[in-house]
Amino acid sequence: MNAPIRRLSGVVALLFAILLVSSTWIQYVQAKELQGRPDNRRTLLATYARERGQILVDGTPVALSKPSNDELKWLRTYPQGPRYAHVTGYYSFTYGPGGGLESAENSLLSGQSDKLFYRRVSDMLTGRKAAGASLELTINPKAQAAAEKALGNQRGAVVAIDPKTGAILAMVSHPDYDPADLTSHDSKKVAAAWKKLNADPTRPMVNRAIGGNLYPPGSTFKIVTAAAALASGKYTEESQIPGPAVLDLPQTSADLPNSAGEGACGPNNKTTLKHALEISCNTAFGWLGMQLGGDALRSQAAKFGVGDTLSIPMRVTPSSVPAQLDKPQLAQSAIGQYDVRVTPLQVAMISSAVANRGIVMKPYLVKSVLSSDLDTIEEATPSQLSQAVSADDASALTRMMEAVVQSGTGQAAQIAGVSVAGKTGTAQHGKGQAPHAWFTGFAPADDPQVAVAVVVEDGGSVGNEAYGGRVAAPIAKAVMEAVVQK
Amino acid sequence: MTTVSSLPPRKGRNVELVLLLLAVGIVVLAYLNVGLATQGTFPPGLLAHGTGLLVISLAFHLLLRWRASYADPLLLPIVTLLNGLGLVMIHRLDIAAGRDVADGLAMKQLTWSALAVAIAAAVLFFLKDHRTLRRYTFTAAAVGFGLLLLPLVPGLGRQVYGSRIWIGLGPFSFQPGEIAKIVLAIFFAGYLVQTRDVLSLAGRKVLGFTMPRARDLGPILVAWVASLGVLVFEKDLGSSLLFFGLFVAMLYVATERTSWIAIGMVLFSGGAYVAYLLFGHVQQRVLLWLHTFSPEALAVSDQLARGLMGMANGGLLGTGLGRGRPDLTYFAESDFIVPSFGEEIGLFGVFALFMLYLLLIERGMRTALGVRDGFGKLLAAGLSFSVALQCFVVVGGVTRVIPLTGLTMPFLSYGGSSLLANWSLVALLLRISDHARRPLPEVEQAAAAQAEATEVVKIR
Numbered sequence: 001m002n003a004p005i006r007r008l009s010g011v012v013a014l015l016f017a018i019l020l021v022s023s024t025w026i027q028y029v030q031a032k033e034l035q036g037r038p039d040n041r042r043t044l045l046a047t048y049a050r051e052r053g054q055i056l057v058d059g060t061p062v063a064l065s066k067p068s069n070d071e072l073k074w075l076r077t078y079p080q081g082p083r084y085a086h087v088t089g090y091y092s093f094t095y096g097p098g099g100g101l102e103s104a105e106n107s108l109l110s111g112q113s114d115k116l117f118y119r120r121v122s123d124m125l126t127g128r129k130a131a132g133a134s135l136e137l138t139i140n141p142k143a144q145a146a147a148e149k150a151l152g153n154q155r156g157a158v159v160a161i162d163p164k165t166g167a168i169l170a171m172v173s174h175p176d177y178d179p180a181d182l183t184s185h186d187s188k189k190v191a192a193a194w195k196k197l198n199a200d201p202t203r204p205m206v207n208r209a210i211g212g213n214l215y216p217p218g219s220t221f222k223i224v225t226a227a228a229a230l231a232s233g234k235y236t237e238e239s240q241i242p243g244p245a246v247l248d249l250p251q252t253s254a255d256l257p258n259s260a261g262e263g264a265c266g267p268n269n270k271t272t273l274k275h276a277l278e279i280s281c282n283t284a285f286g287w288l289g290m291q292l293g294g295d296a297l298r299s300q301a302a303k304f305g306v307g308d309t310l311s312i313p314m315r316v317t318p319s320s321v322p323a324q325l326d327k328p329q330l331a332q333s334a335i336g337q338y339d340v341r342v343t344p345l346q347v348a349m350i351s352s353a354v355a356n357r358g359i360v361m362k363p364y365l366v367k368s369v370l371s372s373d374l375d376t377i378e379e380a381t382p383s384q385l386s387q388a389v390s391a392d393d394a395s396a397l398t399r400m401m402e403a404v405v406q407s408g409t410g411q412a413a414q415i416a417g418v419s420v421a422g423k424t425g426t427a428q429h430g431k432g433q434a435p436h437a438w439f440t441g442f443a444p445a446d447d448p449q450v451a452v453a454v455v456v457e458d459g460g461s462v463g464n465e466a467y468g469g470r471v472a473a474p475i476a477k478a479v480m481e482a483v484v485q486k
Numbered sequence: 487m488t489t490v491s492s493l494p495p496r497k498g499r500n501v502e503l504v505l506l507l508l509a510v511g512i513v514v515l516a517y518l519n520v521g522l523a524t525q526g527t528f529p530p531g532l533l534a535h536g537t538g539l540l541v542i543s544l545a546f547h548l549l550l551r552w553r554a555s556y557a558d559p560l561l562l563p564i565v566t567l568l569n570g571l572g573l574v575m576i577h578r579l580d581i582a583a584g585r586d587v588a589d590g591l592a593m594k595q596l597t598w599s600a601l602a603v604a605i606a607a608a609v610l611f612f613l614k615d616h617r618t619l620r621r622y623t624f625t626a627a628a629v630g631f632g633l634l635l636l637p638l639v640p641g642l643g644r645q646v647y648g649s650r651i652w653i654g655l656g657p658f659s660f661q662p663g664e665i666a667k668i669v670l671a672i673f674f675a676g677y678l679v680q681t682r683d684v685l686s687l688a689g690r691k692v693l694g695f696t697m698p699r700a701r702d703l704g705p706i707l708v709a710w711v712a713s714l715g716v717l718v719f720e721k722d723l724g725s726s727l728l729f730f731g732l733f734v735a736m737l738y739v740a741t742e743r744t745s746w747i748a749i750g751m752v753l754f755s756g757g758a759y760v761a762y763l764l765f766g767h768v769q770q771r772v773l774l775w776l777h778t779f780s781p782e783a784l785a786v787s788d789q790l791a792r793g794l795m796g797m798a799n800g801g802l803l804g805t806g807l808g809r810g811r812p813d814l815t816y817f818a819e820s821d822f823i824v825p826s827f828g829e830e831i832g833l834f835g836v837f838a839l840f841m842l843y844l845l846l847i848e849r850g851m852r853t854a855l856g857v858r859d860g861f862g863k864l865l866a867a868g869l870s871f872s873v874a875l876q877c878f879v880v881v882g883g884v885t886r887v888i889p890l891t892g893l894t895m896p897f898l899s900y901g902g903s904s905l906l907a908n909w910s911l912v913a914l915l916l917r918i919s920d921h922a923r924r925p926l927p928e929v930e931q932a933a934a935a936q937a938e939a940t941e942v943v944k945i946r
């Protein structure tokens with residue numbers, strides 16, 4: 001009987017070999033995948049076991065973790081409520097991190113980033129309690145507050161950036177929400193809030209400044225068309241171009257009129273490029289668009305950043321100009337209608353390029369990464385994205401945009417004692433709906449410190465009466481004032 | 487068959503003592519580890535649990551010195567270590583659940599361990615020669631099948647999480663299958679040693695296999711029907727696989743005919759497949775096994791998924807004892823104690839645990855090789871193989887090799903019946919190994935040599 005006993009021992013060894021393989025499979029090969037599962041409570045609890053980094057604005061936390069006495073050791077709180085909702089996002093036990101920096105910089109905040117490797121090793125060696133890194137933001141709290149207040153309960157978005165560095169000074173999207181509703185440890189309450197926010201047709205969890213459905217830019221896009229005209233070398237700001245009351249579009253029965261009630265843009269149906277921008281003359285820019293052609297328009301837009309996928313570090317939905325345009329569509333696109341789609345951030349980048357001698361800086365939100373004891377781990381360095389226009393063309397555009405605010409459609413953005421440059425926009429989007437009101441600009445015009453873009457959906461509180469100059473310009477003014485006035 | 491008389495006549499009791507102290511030392515360290523990790527202090531229960539384990543195992547060691555001085559010196563230290571580590575993990579889960587040392591599960595487990603060792607000592611004390619058991623072959627059959635079917639008795643059997651493998655007597659509950667395992671191994675050994683000649687010789691050759699005659703298929707068919715009965719009525723694939731596998735393995739050892747294994751595997755897989763087609767609870771187990779993370783499976787149970795996540799959390803090195811969250815898995819102290827260990831001592835740690843089991847089993851197999859009588863060989867091989875199969879069924883269940891079943895990991899898992907049965911099983915192995923390693927008196931050796939000569943039967 002010894003031979004079968006020996007073979008049976010072999011079978012036993014084989015059975016155990018199978019167990020060695022299967023346990024290796026789970027604990028080594030599949031371990032990462034299993035740990036990354038969203039329903040893995042261990043991973044979640046582990047992230048709640050250490051203090052998550054703070055998100056700071058000018059040294060004051062706008063998102064921080066407070067010790068909690070339940071199963072989760074830390075409770076995420078947002079002292080400013082909804083004000084920074086779209087900047088910070090939320091950090092929910094049930095739904096994970098999302099909606100802003102909480103998810104975009106999760107690995108830093110949670111302390112698991114590779115950048116923090118040496119920090120972790122030294123924490124381990126010195127017995128320091130492990131904690132996530134904190135983020136100091138570029139946001140200017142006064143500008144953020146002004147933007148929030150000025151936008152009020154109208155739907156829309158406000159973005160302000162420092163044209164010289166690309167640092168984002170304000171980012172507001174309305175409607176908003178209180179992230180604390182999603183980070184409570186009462187899972188029933190959180191689920192109810194989540195359901196309500198997702199069912200809301202106004203989509204309060206979408207950051208309209210960088211994403212969502214995007215907007216037609218309306219007349220603010222005329223800056224791009226003007227830049228393309230100047231870049232072509234065939235036009236200067238004083239060039240005479242046609243500006244009739246109605247522009248006849250070829251290949252179609254449709255016409256392109258100026259805004260209702262306004263006639264021709266100048267005597268003899270002629271106007272200068274500068275005056276056309278100042279009074280936002282549709283026919284002149286429509287004509288220009290057709291003269292310049294789709295390629296010139298598209299490549300100028302691309303130089304301003306249209307089509308780029310940016311991360312600030314949240315992902316920014318790329319803005320777009322359609323690839324194929326016939327003549328009438330060209331005329332429409334040149335005034336920011338048809339299928340041109342932009343984010344407010346993109347529009348702010350266009351203004352900031354004009355302000356910054358034609359150079360587009362890469363926008364960013366995180367000024368520095370700090371360790372838990374507030375040592376700087378990493379500092380953001382401003383970087384150039386592209387040269388959108390030459391320095392000369394930039395100063396020409398600046399003069400033209402100054403005229404818009406001084407004597408044109410954007411007079412509501414004037415700030416006493418400060419020269420402001422800007423452009424209004426009134427974007428049609430679908431029949432029967434009030435247009436979106438736009439304003440973009442920068443101040444001071446001679447030494448720019450802030451570039452803004454404001455969009456108010458469906459004309460905001462004035463609805464059909466809305467023009468960018470009336471609805472959006474005052475909001476932009478409030479934000480620029482907050483930055484410029486010391 | 488060769489005479490195994492070359493074993494050195496060393497008793498190995500001192501080796502056993504050293505290893506035993508080492509085992510208790512490891513357990514004490516593990517216990518300390520848990521205390522420091524969870525409470526940051528010297529654990530107050532260390533003295534009670536540590537000395538408890540030391541006293542129990544030393545008492546058993548002294549009994550071996552007195553009553554079975556040639557017994558295998560590795561068995562006792564291995565089971566002491568496994569039992570002790572189980573205690574540590576159960577204590578660790580007590581802490582996680584907020585239970586006191588005094589009325590926690592670990593203290594109960596320690597009490598059960600003491601009782602189990604006492605019973606094992608009694609077995610060793612009263613059973614001077616394992617061959618005595620052969621007299622009770624058919625009594626064992628009756629008792630074994632009786633125990634197996636006991637959970638089906640109305641009012642006595644209890645259905646615990648789908649499986650009906652428990653009986654309840656007042657406040658006590660018991661898994662009779664654990665005891666049945668040993669009793670049936672005694673029956674199989676006694677029965678097969680009698681009938682092995684006819685089962686191994688008669689038959690025709692088909693496709694290179696010598697197939698048994700139809701009338702000799704009776705015993706395997708009875709075992710098959712019984713195991714399918716367990717699968718269908720007690721809803722437990724593990725027990726079913728354990729008993730049938732044990733029988734087929736012993737049949738193979740007794741007859742040296744591979745055809746029995748083939749027949750056994752065909753019968754079992756066929757039966758299991760039919761059961762799968764017919765019974766919803768079997769289908770549910772298979773769903774949980776194959777599609778653990780599918781929404782349908784998670785709607786039924788996320789126990790297996792949680793166990794897997796726990797093991798994944800451990801990774802290669804583990805979180806460290808007391809630093810993981812094994813308490814997030816249901817039955818972390820019984821059916822899922824292996825994932826609990828996987829989480830806290832890592833892949834390398836569970837490898838070490840598996841090696842302890844493998845060592846235990848192969849020492850049992852070594853005993854089977856060494857012992858001179860056929861009954862002892864069959865019994866030792868059968869008992870060892872049952873431990874192996876049980877480990878495979880339990881660990882295979884939690885690591886998705888086979889569908890999950892309700893069996894417990896021998897010595898490690900929380901549970902009185904499991905401890906009682908497995909300590910007694912080890913007592914039997916120790917008794918047989920004492921017999922195997924004890925040098926023969928001159929006269930008996932000569933007689934054995936003669937018996938050998940008449941025993942060798944070669945066919946083909």
